Amino acid sequence: MQELKERILTEGKVLPGDIIKVDGFLNHRVDCALMMRIADEFRKYFDIDNVDLLLTAEASGIALTAICAACYGKPMVYAKKAKSDNIEGGLFKSEIFSYTYKKKVTLLAAKDWIQPGTRVLVIDDFLARGEALKGLCDIVNQAGAELVGIGCAIEKGFQGGGDRLRAAGVNLKSLAIIEHAEPGKIVFRDDE
């Protein structure tokens, strides 16, 4: 998606530890008009009429996913990252490693809200090593739901998480795949 790539080039910052900071438009301040255009772009790759539910993980995936869900007229669920008193009863759980927080995190989703057979589109803002997405796919699987696909805004291609998901047969579309990043230089993978 050309507009997204241009925003990454003009506003993104590459920080030590292969962190690509785009918190001015994606995951701290959120350019909600851009998110609506990203939602439109995903329509090219996924048959939204055959999606029942959008699924993401808190916290940074929620804004984009909520806007996509509103645009599509679908409900969403966000998996939570820590057990709070407000989640009772049956839960799907998947343990992942968070490279952002450098610790194990358990993704939780209430069984009530993902029924067997539900056609689920997973959405996330960022794909790096793919840990969060693996956890979300695991939850879809535990629920006996159907994974329609995964839509990501930005993928760090050089960290391999996206290619591992593709190799496993997942219908994954990232709108900007970064192949190489160093301060002052970001290179995207060629689109097909």
Place this chain on the structure above:
Amino acid sequence: MQELKERILTEGKVLPGDIIKVDGFLNHRVDCALMMRIADEFRKYFDIDNVDLLLTAEASGIALTAICAACYGKPMVYAKKAKSDNIEGGLFKSEIFSYTYKKKVTLLAAKDWIQPGTRVLVIDDFLARGEALKGLCDIVNQAGAELVGIGCAIEKGFQGGGDRLRAAGVNLKSLAIIEHAEPGKIVFRDDE
């Protein structure tokens, strides 16, 4: 807002500890079409044309706020609850007590994304003791920004946080104020 009150009555559950669970449509599974109607409802109480930015706190405020921001054509910022490696540089910080997690939490927002003079509408899904909102107001104040008002979906009126904010002169509108809650019985405050 009658529709929201009816959803609370038909789907809400009162749990021990004065917890009102509405995670089937507001803050785990999210009914995004309802969120769009809530966004419309807020328009009755706030002059959206004179708002520059919507502000909320992660994680449960993000979905509603993102959808409001998309409907209004405005950007949003969500304050983060823990320092991650992806936030560098200058931060506004406000320490609050989270009754959900029973510990102190620091709300963080990057100084870059809330400029002095910005007209800020704070949005949240839930208002109980008002700790998160106090923290967000504090951040608006630190930024030298202007608090236009606060819009909440659900307020637990009996916990007093909303009335304290009103007494302090804040333009606060909650769309459903719960005055009394026990299992099987939820009573709303009369609308004006």
